[in-house]
Amino acid sequence: MRAAVYRGPDDLRVETVPVPRIQAGELLVKVAACGVCPTDIKKIQYGTLTPPRIFGHETAGTIVRVGARVKGFKPGERVALHHHIPCLRCHACRHRAFAQCAQYKRTGITAGFEPAGGGYAEYVRVMSFVLPGVVKIPPRNSFAEGALLEPVNTVLKAIQRLTLLRGDTVLVAGQGPIGLMFTRLLKLKGINVLATDLIESRLQLAKKFGARWTVNGSGGERAHEQHTSEAIGVVGRRPPGAPFETPTLSGGAHGVTRPTIRPGGGDEVSGAATQLLERITRGRGLDAAIITVPSDAVVQQALGQVRGGGQILLFAHTRRGRQTAVDLATVCVDEKDLLGSYSADFTVQKKVVQWVFSRRLDVRPFITHTFPLEQTAAAIELAAHPTPDSLKVLVVQETLTPL
Ligand SMILES: [Zn+2]
Ligand SMILES: [Zn+2]
Numbered sequence: 001m002r003a004a005v006y007r008g009p010d011d012l013r014v015e016t017v018p019v020p021r022i023q024a025g026e027l028l029v030k031v032a033a034c035g036v037c038p039t040d041i042k043k044i045q046y047g048t049l050t051p052p053r054i055f056g057h058e059t060a061g062t063i064v065r066v067g068a069r070v071k072g073f074k075p076g077e078r079v080a081l082h083h084h085i086p087c088l089r090c091h092a093c094r095h096r097a098f099a100q101c102a103q104y105k106r107t108g109i110t111a112g113f114e115p116a117g118g119g120y121a122e123y124v125r126v127m128s129f130v131l132p133g134v135v136k137i138p139p140r141n142s143f144a145e146g147a148l149l150e151p152v153n154t155v156l157k158a159i160q161r162l163t164l165l166r167g168d169t170v171l172v173a174g175q176g177p178i179g180l181m182f183t184r185l186l187k188l189k190g191i192n193v194l195a196t197d198l199i200e201s202r203l204q205l206a207k208k209f210g211a212r213w214t215v216n217g218s219g220g221e222r223a224h225e226q227h228t229s230e231a232i233g234v235v236g237r238r239p240p241g242a243p244f245e246t247p248t249l250s251g252g253a254h255g256v257t258r259p260t261i262r263p264g265g266g267d268e269v270s271g272a273a274t275q276l277l278e279r280i281t282r283g284r285g286l287d288a289a290i291i292t293v294p295s296d297a298v299v300q301q302a303l304g305q306v307r308g309g310g311q312i313l314l315f316a317h318t319r320r321g322r323q324t325a326v327d328l329a330t331v332c333v334d335e336k337d338l339l340g341s342y343s344a345d346f347t348v349q350k351k352v353v354q355w356v357f358s359r360r361l362d363v364r365p366f367i368t369h370t371f372p373l374e375q376t377a378a379a380i381e382l383a384a385h386p387t388p389d390s391l392k393v394l395v396v397q398e399t400l401t402p403l
Pocket of ligand 1 (some may be wrong): 037038039057058150152
């Protein structure tokens with residue numbers, strides 16, 4: 001079969017590899033669609049894992065082989081896959097810290113080599129311990145919708161980390177595919193969303209998906225990828241002594257825009273944004289801020305923008321080793337919570353499936369580009385460097401139901 005094999009940093013080659021063999025408790029699935037996720041982009045571009053591997057974990061396809069001991073599945077069924085499944089019994093799981101469970105950290109889907117998801121290949125082997133995560137796709141829904149269950153799950157999981165009430169006001173910083181999903185889901189939950197981004201077209205989409213207010217962090221200039229990170233947030237200047245962001249990939253746990261260096265600018269926005277924030281929260285401050293851009297400056301701004309007892313949720317700070325200054329009295333005295341959320345929550349999957357397949361959360365508008373398997377590298381390149389008209393990028397191997 002054909003597969004896009006990771007051979008080293010920034011080196012992805014489409015090669016012929018053996019179709020994976022399955023064991024008695026496993027499935028073989030012919031891949032139809034696989035979402036390009038920034039966590040994979042990082043691994044490929046930075047070369048953080050040892051090659052060779054076949055990445056791609058937002059996978060949907062058709063079951064073609066069923067192991068002798070597998071019950072409840074048959075060939076021909078269209079399914080969406082989940083490559084991490086918690087054991088639900090260990091110490092971490094009993095504390096609902098599913099992403100910290102030892103079984104969860106094992107990757108249960110592979111197209112060969114060290115298991116890494118395998119979605120950028122024609123066939124994947126689905127191991128027995130991730131079978132509880134296999135979801136059947138209803139006839140009216142597309143493979144693409146199935147492939148987006150995983151990113152939607154990560155978003156819903158993150159929202160459930162927050163203690164929000166209907167009518168609350170929440171900042172969603174960054175309106176990439178993930179930021180837009182946050183905006184949409186929060187709107188459906190009765191939350192007033194203030195959306196920020198540097199790309200005007202994304203702010204328009206944010207409006208369409210339910211943002212009540214939008215602010216362009218680039219100071220009204222035409223923003224492509226030239227951003228000041230400190231301008232992404234709504235209010236305030238870069239704190240004294242805070243570093244400018246180094247350019248990063250379109251990073252973030254699951255799909256965000258990328259800040260690059262452009263010192264200056266943004267200050268004109270601050271005054272207007274401060275007033276807006278004052279007005280829309282009646283001087284209280286935000287109830288919560290969700291940061292989908294890997295910018296420390298935006299987090300620091302958000303610490304000033306949320307009310308006492310409010311929450312700041314980090315979704316894109318996945319790179320280790322960098323320190324940032326935080327006034328800890330904002331946590332201790334003002335009781336502002338600094339939270340993180342990573343990966344999916346198996347226990348909300350049922351809800352995710354209902355929202356997506358009923359199209360109450362219609363994910364189809366998030367998908368803007370599809371590439372054939374042979375062009376996986378181009379798909380990753382586009383997802384890493386989004387254009388004004390690109391959102392979620394998929395690698396597809398079958399004619400998908402029209403999006
Ligand atoms: Zn993902
Ligand atoms: Zn566990």
